[in-house]
Amino acid sequence: MIKPLGDRIVLSIDQPEEEKVGGILIANNAKEKPVTGSVVAVSETGIGDTEAPKSVKVGDKVMFDKYAGSQVTIDGEDYLIVHEKDILGVL
Amino acid sequence: MIKPLGDRIVLSIDQPEEEKVGGILIANNAKEKPVTGSVVAVSETGIGDTEAPKSVKVGDKVMFDKYAGSQVTIDGEDYLIVHEKDILGVL
Amino acid sequence: MIKPLGDRIVLSIDQPEEEKVGGILIANNAKEKPVTGSVVAVSETGIGDTEAPKSVKVGDKVMFDKYAGSQVTIDGEDYLIVHEKDILGVL
Amino acid sequence: MIKPLGDRIVLSIDQPEEEKVGGILIANNAKEKPVTGSVVAVSETGIGDTEAPKSVKVGDKVMFDKYAGSQVTIDGEDYLIVHEKDILGVL
Amino acid sequence: MIKPLGDRIVLSIDQPEEEKVGGILIANNAKEKPVTGSVVAVSETGIGDTEAPKSVKVGDKVMFDKYAGSQVTIDGEDYLIVHEKDILGVL
Amino acid sequence: MIKPLGDRIVLSIDQPEEEKVGGILIANNAKEKPVTGSVVAVSETGIGDTEAPKSVKVGDKVMFDKYAGSQVTIDGEDYLIVHEKDILGVL
Amino acid sequence: MIKPLGDRIVLSIDQPEEEKVGGILIANNAKEKPVTGSVVAVSETGIGDTEAPKSVKVGDKVMFDKYAGSQVTIDGEDYLIVHEKDILGVL
Structure with a gap:
């Protein structure tokens, strides 16, 4: 796993749920991007003024700004690296 | 309920009132977005310089900037998460 | 009445005067927006660094920047909520 | 007269001179806006960090940036309200 | 090797891997720019407020923002010079 | 002469030299604006944080950024009023 | 030579090398601007907060951002005046 720096946090993004309608799998509205995720790593290293x-x-489940962060792929898994200030709140 | 972080506040947005005219329900002018709401959660956790x-x-009823904040859906309810500075005043 | 927060001030806006010409009411040049008003409420609550x-x-009669502030309607009356720095001066 | 706030200064703007050519009054090049004026009021009230x-x-005669300030009309006279930093120098 | 200044770090960029399909060499999706690299030099000289x-x-293997930094060529090798804050994390 | 304020400096701009070719006066490339001048006045009055x-x-002969400053005319002479930070160096 | 002010540095820019191909002189790719140079003067005079x-x-040979600085001509020689922060590193 990556060790984030500065005020960064690594999130695994919750996939939008799929609904089954009569056995057919239907993805939810694609316009609604996932905005919840789980914290998988937190920086322990401030940079300059940034704590x-x-x-x-x-382990915290959080909400974040839809367009925040950098998407990265680590060991075939997708993660989002965001700044602490992009976390709206803890669920 | 979400626990907001930093200087954030969670609001439940007041719905614009509908008027009945001769029994017909007429929504108010759609251009007039709701700008009042009730505070349902307040951050207890400053981030860096942000208190x-x-x-x-x-419970406070507040007015806020029309275009402020992030709209989120929690347990099927719509909320607005705004920064404290986006609150114009308390009604 | 709303209690403004931070460095905000609530103004009631002076209506541009109308002129009577031969008994006919003529509104002044619509391009000239009103830029004077009366202070009806002043924040008593600083936010963060904002006093x-x-x-x-x-009660002060003030001049303000034409494009400053947020227009709000409270109890059917129109008000303008501006930041202190948008007040040009006291008349 | 208005009492300016913060770092503001009220100026009466010098009118560009007109030239008489053979008795005919010709206004100077309209593209050359007046950039000198006289100080008619100075704020005595700093706002926040602004002194x-x-x-x-x-009474000082000053030069100012052509596009600086807010034009206001007080008692039928036109004035310019500028920030101290927009004053280039004293003549 | 260059000695970076201020908060700068010199990275050698990892080349995107190529896949062999039936003996044919196929470059990975060109849209996916490399975002990992190895630290080859770190500034020891802060500039002004910048540490x-x-x-x-x-020697650290790091992830960085895709569009960060200045590409330079030193002794025929390509490097990326980035600011410390552009490093997302250490792998 | 104007007394500049804040961090301002008044420069008289060096005219680009003209070349004589066979007795015909040819102005230098109009695209090359003059970038040297002489200091004719220096502010003695800081404003707020500006020293x-x-x-x-x-009397110093200086180089300045081509697009810096405000052009003013005083007593029929053209001057440039620049901020100290726009002075590249002293010749 | 010019004495730079503030955080400025005067560089003489390295000319991109030309290659001879069969005795014919061919300039390198014009898109690749020179990004190395030699320090010929360093400011000894901070301005305000700028050291x-x-x-x-x-005498230091340095790399700098391609689009940094102001190009000036002094005594017929071309130089680049850059801010210290635009120096990527010392070669």
Whole structure:
């Protein structure tokens, strides 16, 4: 797993749920991007004036701004790396 | 309910009132977006230089900037998450 | 009445005067928006680094930047909520 | 007269001179806006971090940036309200 | 090798892997720019308010923002010079 | 002469030289604006956080950014009023 | 030579090398602007908050951002005046 730096947090993104209608799998409205995820890593290393995050911890389920962060792929899994300030709140 | 972070506040948005004219339901002018709501959660966790809000509390009825905040859906209910500075005043 | 927050001030906007010409009512040049008003409420609650206004008080007649502020309707009356720095001066 | 706030200064703008050519009045090049004026009021009230001006006083003849400030009309006279930093120098 | 200044870090960029399909060499999707690399030099000289980096060291394998940094060629080799804040994390 | 304020400096601009070719006067390439001048006045009055210039004095021949400053006409002479930071160096 | 001010550095720019192919002189790819140069002067005079550079000295061979700085001509020679922060590193 990546060790994020500065005020960064690594999230695994919740996939939007699919609905079964008469046995047919229908993905939810594609316009509604997932905005919840789970914290999988938190920076322990502030950079300059930027402190390491203190408001969330690994395992927290969080909401984040739809267009926040950098999408990365690590070991074939997709993650989102966001700044602490992009976390709207803890669920 | 979500626990907002930093200087964020969760609002339930007041629906624009509908008027009945001769028994027919007519929504108000769609151009007039709702700008009042009720505070349902207030951050208790400052981030870096950003302090947790001190000017409003849960239950306050507030006015906010029309285009402020992030719309989120929690447990099927729509909420708006805004920064404290986007709150114009308390009604 | 709304209690403004931060460095905000609530103004009631002076209506542009109408002129009577031979008994006919003629509104002034529509391009000239009103830029004077009366202070009806002043924030008493600073937010973060933003202090509550100290340069004007309720009842002051003020000039403000034409495009400043948020227009709101409270109890059927139109008001303008502006930041203290948008007040040009006191008349 | 208006009492300016913050770092603001009220100027009466010098009119561009007209030239008489063979008795005919010809306005100077309209593209050349007036950039000199006289200080008619100086703020005595700083706002937040903004201090009241100390570099000019009422009666000073000054040069200012062509596109600076807000034009206002007070008692039928046109004035320009500028920030102290928009004053280029004292003549 | 170049000695980077300020908060800069020199990276050698990992080449995107090629896949062999039936003996034919196929470059990966060109749209997916490489976002991992190895630290080959770290500034030891802060500039003004900018401190030298403390969060990574030579040899670290890192992820960085796709569009970050300046591409340079030194002794025929391509490198990327990035600011410490553009490093997402250490792998 | 104008007394500049804040971090301002008044420059008289060097005219681009003309070349004589067989007695015919040819102005240099109009695209090459003059970028050297002489300091004719230096502010002695800082404004707020802005200090009066300390790096140049009247009579210094300086280079400045081509697009810096405000062009003014005083007593029929053209001058350029620039901020100290727009002075590239002293010749 | 010019004495640069603030955090400025004067560079003489390395000319892109030309290649001889069968005795014919061919300039390198014009798209590849020179990005190395030699420091010929360093400011000794900070301006306001800006300190004089401490990370390079006259004679240093440096790399700089392609689009940084102001091109000037002094005594018929072309130079580039850059801010210290535009120096990527010392070769």
